[in-house]
Amino acid sequence: MTRSPSLANNAPGRRAAPAWPARGALCLDCRTALAPGQGCPVSPRHRVASLADPAGRDALLTRVWGPRPVREHIRDATRAGAVSGTGSSVLDSCGLIDCLGGGVDLAELGAIALLAAVIAAVVFVLWLVITLVPRAIRAWRRSRWQPRGVRRAPDGLGRPSGLFGTITAVEPARGEPLTGHPCLAFAVELVHRAGWRRRRRMLRDAVTVGFEVALDDGGRVRIPPGSLLLDLDAARTIRPPVQRMADYLAEIDPGRAASDDLDTVPHHEVRHLILRAGQRVEVRGRLHATADPRAVPSGYRDAAATLLVPDGAPRLVLAPARE
Numbered sequence: 561m562t563r564s565p566s567l568a569n570n571a572p573g574r575r576a577a578p579a580w581p582a583r584g585a586l587c588l589d590c591r592t593a594l595a596p597g598q599g600c601p602v603s604p605r606h607r608v609a610s611l612a613d614p615a616g617r618d619a620l621l622t623r624v625w626g627p628r629p630v631r632e633h634i635r636d637a638t639r640a641g642a643v644s645g646t647g648s649s650v651l652d653s654c655g656l657i658d659c660l661g662g663g664v665d666l667a668e669l670g671a672i673a674l675l676a677a678v679i680a681a682v683v684f685v686l687w688l689v690i691t692l693v694p695r696a697i698r699a700w701r702r703s704r705w706q707p708r709g710v711r712r713a714p715d716g717l718g719r720p721s722g723l724f725g726t727i728t729a730v731e732p733a734r735g736e737p738l739t740g741h742p743c744l745a746f747a748v749e750l751v752h753r754a755g756w757r758r759r760r761r762m763l764r765d766a767v768t769v770g771f772e773v774a775l776d777d778g779g780r781v782r783i784p785p786g787s788l789l790l791d792l793d794a795a796r797t798i799r800p801p802v803q804r805m806a807d808y809l810a811e812i813d814p815g816r817a818a819s820d821d822l823d824t825v826p827h828h829e830v831r832h833l834i835l836r837a838g839q840r841v842e843v844r845g846r847l848h849a850t851a852d853p854r855a856v857p858s859g860y861r862d863a864a865a866t867l868l869v870p871d872g873a874p875r876l877v878l879a880p881a882r883e
């Protein structure tokens with residue numbers, strides 16, 4: 561399988577744009593994708609592993625599947641389980657039709673029919689045992705090998721702030737890696753399902769090229785390029801093309817292509833959200849005021865030259881559009 565070397569925008573008719581800010585590390589506790597060297601913004605107690613580092617990758621795999629010997633056992637058993645039974649019918653070989661040759665009376669015919677029915681029933685039960693029991697055992701084993709994800713982790717978004725505003729672009733929009741749609745920020749959540757009730761988050765990723773939020777009270781918040789915490793309530797389930805998904809995951813987990821180990825982010829469901837200019841958001845978390853580096857010196861101080869900047873990772877929640 562060939563892999564595209566970058567996640568540059570490849571939407572038709574658009575010139576190539578620079579890649580999105582790097583991730584490459586994952587919080588082992590809440591599975592938030594982070595920039596290399598970045599601490600988890602959800603909790604300082606969370607442990608972060610760099611996936612470019614084999615030891616970090618092994619720590620994530622151990623958290624997801626178990627220690628290496630357990631993973632090897634699962635791999636071997638899964639390979640063995642992949643060989644399905646032939647399902648060939650043994651009913652064909654009983655040769656009873658030959659027994660029904662001429663020269664038999666009615667009582668003998670009845671006895672032969674009864675015998676045939678008994679043999680058929682025994683063969684049918686044997687066939688059920690031979691095919692269904694190993695299948696049930698494999699299903700039971702597989703149910704014990706479910707990867708461990710995050711069931712209910714704090715989202716790190718903090719309390720409602722009441723600071724609502726509208727997204728304004730300060731950088732050109734970029735093609736989002738899974739759909740190619742141009743946007744200023746995107747979020748992806750990968751979910752593993754086991755049965756119809758057990759859902760586990762395996763990855764949460766949100767990143768931006770940077771933008772500003774024009775607050776309703778006239779202030780401005782600068783969201784710098786990099787990772788952010790984004791509420792995923794409004795995310796939709798998508799089915800991205802296989803190659804786009806592979807390229808996207810390789811960006812976060814560069815070792816996955818060369819690895820023969822189990823998957824670091826096994827999933828059934830891809831949830832997805834993008835942010836564009838004009839959308840309304842609530843800015844949460846602590847902010848501090850700073851001078852706007854882009855402001856043109858005007859000889860006097862005005863409110864437009866002051867920006868609010870998040871302390872640490874930006875925390876945003878999508879808000880309904882104003883009536």
Ligand SMILES: [Zn+2]
Nearest residue numbers: 587590600606
């Ligand atoms: Zn975390």
